[in-house]
Amino acid sequence: AQSVTQPDIHITVSEGASLELRCNYSYGATPYLFWYVQSPGQGLQLLLKYFSGDTLVQGIKGFEAEFKRSQSSFNLRKPSVHWSDAAEYFCATANQAGTALIFGKGTTLSVSS
């Protein structure tokens, strides 16, 4: 069954520093992959998604992610973190039918000044 794993529960990054959040997927074929962000007290917002094609995907808010089949990874990156990026980040994949999302447990990002 499809699944995604986010190895880091909590990460703290200094404001202005670069960020990389890890996501590993398990699926034989090319998966559908997503990154969502959840700000405190809010619903989830899609940052970016990958279905096929160019393995480097650009998203909103200055985020990007790279699909690496050899590593079964889809890590989220941002070159310079802002305090407003503090939130919980979820990696997700689609179920086999391609109709529903399966989420990882999430990574909480804290930004220090």
Place this chain on the structure above:
Amino acid sequence: DAGVIQSPRHEVTEMGQEVTLRCKPISGHNSLFWYRQTMMRGLELLIYFNNNVPIDDSGMPEDRFSAKMPNASFSTLKIQPSEPRDSAVYFCASSEGPRATDTQYFGPGTRLTVL
């Protein structure tokens, strides 16, 4: 557009009571999803509808949970009777279509506390 609207935002009830959560999807969206978020289990899909028809309810925990979508602009998730382990944040999401390639837009959630 106002986005996905959920009500109430917070609900506190006592064990054994009936709880009804409400969702208004984005106008024009044909698919609606109900998720539950807990610390232990993370985000789980409970049920989803396409064109008001339930397509997959395999995530519904047990018979105490039921969901309806009487029309394209309204859905409810009911828990009867409620139990303390039902305490969670319940999200509703909608998308234009049922495929994973269709972006899901989430509501702000309903935080349910069952005492």
